[in-house]
């Protein structure tokens with residue numbers, strides 16, 4: 001009987017630490033941004049081929065509030081709404097509200 005309790009304690013501990021590692025992971029803007037950099041580039045300057053905007057541009061930043069960025073990330077943009085005619089995927093089903101907030105702040109932090 002004692003063996004079972006020892007085992008359960010170990011399993012519980014492992015599950016608990018995995019849970020905490022998971023939340024730490026999700027709160028990291030740089031890690032979340034990996035989902036974006038294929039289209040927006042690692043340095044945030046955008047990709048010519050995808051015609052994505054330069055997030056480091058002060059003028060772009062001044063026209064995009066944190067709320068506006070969060071909305072775009074959650075809902076995406078239709079082809080007809082973008083300058084390039086390329087769609088921006090929405091992440092509301094793939095990211096929690098907290099993750100969207102974190103990655104939006106990461107986009108804001110590209111401003112110099």
Ligand code: HEC
Nearest residue numbers: 035036039051052053069072073082083084086087088089
């Ligand atoms: C499949 C490619 C793709 C992925 C992945 C992607 N985007 Fe986009 N994103 C685009 C395109 C295309 C546009 C529209 C560019 C334009 O205006 O023509 C866009 C637009 C945006 C805009 C708004 C630009 C504006 O001027 O209003 C923001 C902010 C943005 N993306 C952030 C993100 C973030 C953050 C992620 C990751 C969570 C992400 N994107 C993932 C392709 C992508």
